[in-house]
Amino acid sequence: MPKLGFQVLIFAALAYATGTAPAHAYLDPGTGSMILQVLIGGIAGLALAGRFYWNRLMVLIGVRSEPPAQTGADEVSGRSDR
Amino acid sequence: MNEVIEFRSGRTIGNAPAAGAEAEPGSFRDRNGSIFYREGRVYRTMSPRAFANWQRLEALPFFQRHQELGTIVRTRTAEEPVEGAGGIVEHERIPFISYPYEWTFGMLREAALLHLALMRDALADGFILKDASPYNVQWEGMHPVFIDVPSFEPLGPGEPWVGYRQFCELMLYPLMLQAYKGIDYRPWLRGRIDGIPADEMSRLMSKRDLLRKGVLLHVVAQAALQRRYAGSGRNVRKGLAEAGFGKELIERNVAKLEALVRGLEPARTRTEWSEYDRTHSYDEVEHAAKVEFVRQAASSRRWRLAWDIGCNTGTFSRIAASHADHVVAMDADWMAIEHLYRREREGEASRRMLPLVVNLADASPAQGWRGAERKDLAARGRPDLTLCLALVHHVVITANIPLASFLDWLAELRTSLVIEFVSREDEMVQALLANREDQYPEYYPDSFRALLAERFDIEREQPLKGGKRLIFFARAKG
The missing domain is CATH 3.40.50.150 (Vaccinia Virus protein VP39)
Structure with missing residues (x-):
């Protein structure tokens, strides 16, 4: 399985994902299912997983602070009634 | 028409649309709108947000193309929103409503392929389908028609494909069950309105099945990741957005799923045909x-x-x-x-x-x-x-x-x-x-x-x- 090493790396990297804000959809996307979408991304997914892991690491060692809970995704996706 | 259904902050105020109208009892899951019937015609109320999306959507090239093809139910504005209330659109009536547990393999596969094609086309125009239910596909005879117009929403930066899991549970896994195991998926879909969970699908797969196309990733890995993150309460969505999750990842997933679904055939049928x-x-x-x-x-x-x-x-x-x-x-x-x-x-x-x-x-x-x-x-x-x-x-x-x-x-x-x-x-x-x-x-x-x-x-x-x-x-x- 040539992809197995890659998959293990991503599993390990994504295991650090943390946060508190709720998702915004009437449908629960499923945390595991969201992460899998990175696995499916191949090389692009690998780069993404690297950044994801790096961000987590920076937060963990205190170099970077936890970003605000809301990312403003509502506004940009036109999901706000304001 | 004078009846306007009132919406405030996307919340339905009362579910009875108007005098002489009959609400569709199966239309309630997405609170941004619901179907009602009047004089044999089909209408949909929309929250202000959903109506704003609709106005953007109806101008998009992909949407107009699918309207002409009839692959998205023909829809027009019936009533503009008034003073903060939502609007109403009218849909062309579907001759006879049917459900995935009544469809044959080829039809469920066609519905899945339509869904993926709409995903691909919508993404090119900056929109996405926010869910992935085969119940959103109906039939004009033997030709699939996507009926849930408010499922199209603008795709925000870094947003994942929320409907991916639902796509697997209600379309991909049932097709795999028939193709890989020779098991009739219809009792499974009829038995549970949300389809087959990844965990159960994973348990149905033998070691040999792991080598079959799509099983390791879409079934086993998904089940393992869902177990790993069950009840964690972590906001992966935000983390993914920050790391630069982009629509090209969704497009790639959709393209791979299209190839996978297209290749699925019912097991053990060639000789009996x-x-x-x-x-x-x-x-x-x-x-x-x-x-x-x-x-x-x-x-x-x-x-x-x-x-x-x-x-x-x-x-x-x-x-x-x-x-x-x-x-x-x-x-x-x-x-x-x-x-x-x-x-x-x-x-x-x-x-x-x-x-x-x-x-x-x-x-x-x-x-x-x-x-x-x-x-x-x-x-x-x-x-x-x-x-x-x-x-x-x-x-x-x-x-x-x-x-x-x-x-x-x-x-x-x-x-x-x-x-x-x-x-x-x-x-x-x-x-x-x-x-x-x-x-x-x-x-x-x-x-x-x-x-x-x-x-x-x-x-x-x-x-x-x-x-x-x-x-x-x-x-x-x-």
């Missing part, structure tokens, strides 16, 4: 006589909706389709329906003929929330013509349903009826009776005719197959 080319026990002359009887009955007027129950591969459904706006062709044998679908989908009657896998002795019930989210067969549209050919022996002898009860059910449909009685002299009945107790004293031509005449006005009767069968044309009483 040819058996369906000959579908009856008549010689050619007698068959022609039966065809002529049905043709005459069917052509006696124009019908709005015809049912062909026990349609097999649809020989008589095609005749009915020449004289009816729409025909629902039903058989319990999914391979017969698959055969019908594959052969007719490019044919002349393909927009008027809907093939469904239905076992009348165990037909789809009303189910879901309050038993009203999904409707039973008759509640979705009673036929004004019903063909019931070479079926009654299966109902009475195979399924042990009393003849009178079966005829009662037909009479309740208030339909005209072409019905064939298969007598005890017929080899098909003899095969059925060979190994079972004969507990069918009413199963004789005279008692059949008497029971039929109590419930219908018999217009014509003709013997077939040298008198081994009788065919009747009857009309609903009164």
